[in-house]
Amino acid sequence: MPRPRSRIRYSPVAEVMPIRTTSRVIPSVDPWMAAEMFVSPHVEERRRGFAILVGSEAARRSSLTPYLLASRVDEPDFLLRAQVVQALADYFEIRGHEYRYPPEVRVAIAGYLRRFERPHVLALLDVHRAHCAGAVQLRPDSLSRLLERVPNASVHLTRIAGDKSVALEVRRAAIEVIGQVGFTDALDILTGLEARLEGRRAGQLTLTFAPNDHAEDQELLPALKETLRVLQDDE
Numbered sequence: 001m002p003r004p005r006s007r008i009r010y011s012p013v014a015e016v017m018p019i020r021t022t023s024r025v026i027p028s029v030d031p032w033m034a035a036e037m038f039v040s041p042h043v044e045e046r047r048r049g050f051a052i053l054v055g056s057e058a059a060r061r062s063s064l065t066p067y068l069l070a071s072r073v074d075e076p077d078f079l080l081r082a083q084v085v086q087a088l089a090d091y092f093e094i095r096g097h098e099y100r101y102p103p104e105v106r107v108a109i110a111g112y113l114r115r116f117e118r119p120h121v122l123a124l125l126d127v128h129r130a131h132c133a134g135a136v137q138l139r140p141d142s143l144s145r146l147l148e149r150v151p152n153a154s155v156h157l158t159r160i161a162g163d164k165s166v167a168l169e170v171r172r173a174a175i176e177v178i179g180q181v182g183f184t185d186a187l188d189i190l191t192g193l194e195a196r197l198e199g200r201r202a203g204q205l206t207l208t209f210a211p212n213d214h215a216e217d218q219e220l221l222p223a224l225k226e227t228l229r230v231l232q233d234d235e
Contacts (some may be wrong), residue, residue, distance in 0.1 A: 001224070007192065012071075022050055030158070031052075031053065031059050031062045031064050031065060032064070034049045034052035034053045034054075034059065035053070035064055035068055036049070037052065038053060038068055038072070038146040039051025039068070039167055043076075043077045043080065046075070046080060047077075047080055050080060050083060050084065050087075052078040053065045053068065053069075054083075054087045060087075060101075061101070061102075062149055063106060063108060066088070066091065066105065066108055066109045066112065067108075067112060069084050069087055069088050070088060070109065070112035070113065070124075071112075072084050073085060073088070073116075073120055073124060074119065074120065074123040078126070078127070078130050078135060079135075079136055079138075081123070081126070081128065081135065082127050082131065082138050084137035085127050085138065085142055085143070086137075086138060086139065086142050086147065088109065088113075088140035088146055089134065089139065089143075089145040089146055091105060091106055091108060091109050092109075092145045092149075101122045106149070110149050110232055113146060113150050114149070114150065114151055114172050116150045116153070117152075117156070118156050118159075118160070118172050120150075121147070121150070121153060121156040121157065121160070122160070123149065124143055124146065124177075125160070125170055125174055125177065125186070126170075126173075127143070128143055128173050128176070128177055129169060129170070129173050129190070132173075132176075140180075143180065143181070143227060144180055144181045144182075147177065147181050148181055153180065153181070153183070154185050154186050157174045157175075157177060157178050157183065157186065158174075158178070158189045158190065160174040161189075161190070161193065161220075162189070164217070168216050168217075168219060168220070171220060172219070172220055172223045175190070175220060175223045175227050176226075176227065177225050177232070178190065178227055179226065179227030179230040179231060182230070182231070182234050184231050184234055184235055186231070187228070187231045187232070188216065190224060190227060190228055191228060192232070193224065194219075194221070194224050194225065194228060197217055197218060197220065197221055197224070198221070202203045208213055210235040
């Protein structure tokens with residue numbers, strides 16, 4: 001007796017496993033691992049750590065990231081130092097009518113900036129010089145956002161500007177930054193510095209035997225006059 005044929009029709013497609021629609025789990029950013037990379041003695045490792053810290057919005061808002069950035073404004077690699085400065089300044093960016101980051105984040109960073117002393121200011125001046133030379137990229141108001149939150153920034157800058165033991169290029173940078181930030185409280189000190197330099201130059205022009213010590217200071221006059229003009233306009 002012949003076997004009855006089945007009415008069920010099998011299709012090869014039916015045997016194919018269905019496509020998985022579940023998305024792959026992307027590992028979250030580990031700020032602590034990035035922090036270890038960011039303080040590595042190897043610059044390439046530090047760059048990778050920095051990229052992780054600022055590449056994730058969650059990592060940027062972590063309390064660890066602002067602390068690390070503020071502690072590395074003296075980063076030996078100038079390209080990375082400029083990026084650190086820019087990342088710190090970005091915390092005070094205003095988009096539309098509001099700050100990009102919430103008050104608690106900005107307050108924490110401002111607390112770190114209040115601890116900045118002369119070495120930190122010198123490190124920022126080096127970034128300014130590198131930017132003026134075209135060696136690094138920096139938004140025009142980045143240094144202003146940081147230095148205006150450093151309580152003694154104006155004092156440090158004016159002292160650096162008048163310190164003959166400091167390289168002339170750094171003194172000039174200090175004068176330029178005073179004008180950029182708009183530290184009008186430095187007006188009297190810079191006016192006195194201008195008077196001394198002008199008086200010394202006048203003495204050297206009228207008396208051939210006048211002392212010519214620190215003659216290179218005269219190169220500060222153009223930047224000094226420009227900064228004084230800016231500050232006087234701001235008053």
